[in-house]
Amino acid sequence: MNENKRYLFGLLAVLAVFLAFSLLKKPDRAGSVATCGECATIAMPNLEGNNMDIPDKEYKKRLSPEAYRVLREKGTEKPFSGKYYYNEEKGVYVCGACGNPLFTSKTKFDAGCGWPSFYEPVSPESVRTQTDRSLGIERTEVICGKCSSHLGHVFDDGPQPTGQRYCINSVALDFKKETGAPVKTETALFAAGCFWGVEAQFKKVKGIIKTTVGYTGGHIVNPTYRDVCTGKTGHAEAIQVKFDPEQVSYGELLDIFWEIHDPTTRNRQGPDVGSQYRSAIFYKDTQQ
The missing domain is CATH 3.30.1060.10 (Peptide methionine sulphoxide reductase MsrA)
Incomplete structure (x- = not known):
């Protein structure tokens, strides 16, 4: 009798393990986390037009060679050569790769450095920063908060109220002119x-x-x-x-x-x- 009980308990244990394993192998596709074997085939969600999943060849098609070199290969345009360095029109500067709003004309100032300079982005989410050691020194690189394209660098020598200088390549930007009365100066x-x-x-x-x-x-x-x-x-x-x-x-x-x-x-x-x-x-x- 005791031997039969042991056999019955053993069988129930095997059935319980099999049932648990079956449940783990059948995730809900609508909202579950994929297993390691599935991660390579399930794309990340497209959050409000996030361009992170755009193939590199698409950027090459939509950008000029110089814009691609700066935005996607982290290049730098020559100082005082950019079309927006002397721009005094009122409007919004957006990412040249994805159109994400980055800076407004209200925060633009003349830093005399040869590149458009701003003391504050449109919002904290508009841009992101990361450490850059490409020249053998540590700098803070500025990238688009939406598509991660290279924009320029930020330094702590700007005007108040932020004290920061976002030094941005003109070719990494597009400008959306504000309609209405011109800025009175x-x-x-x-x-x-x-x-x-x-x-x-x-x-x-x-x-x-x-x-x-x-x-x-x-x-x-x-x-x-x-x-x-x-x-x-x-x-x-x-x-x-x-x-x-x-x-x-x-x-x-x-x-x-x-x-x-x-x-x-x-x-x-x-x-x-x-x-x-x-x-x-x-x-x-x-x-x-």
């Missing part, structure tokens, strides 16, 4: 010593669209550096600032002007001595 002209140092300070300011350095206030046309250094032309080293008054006012620019130099030292700023380094404000209209 104003111009300010300041002299506060060596124009390179002054320009570096103003480029950090949110709302600055473009900066141009040169000489002004003198009595000869198109003077050279040597001409100005003689002190006989009457020119001052100056910076012309083009700004969006909706983001920064002329009064706020004046506050910055007073803060970044010492107007009480006549014809001198730090080690730079000469009448070309004098402090001056060249107003554009009666309001200024």
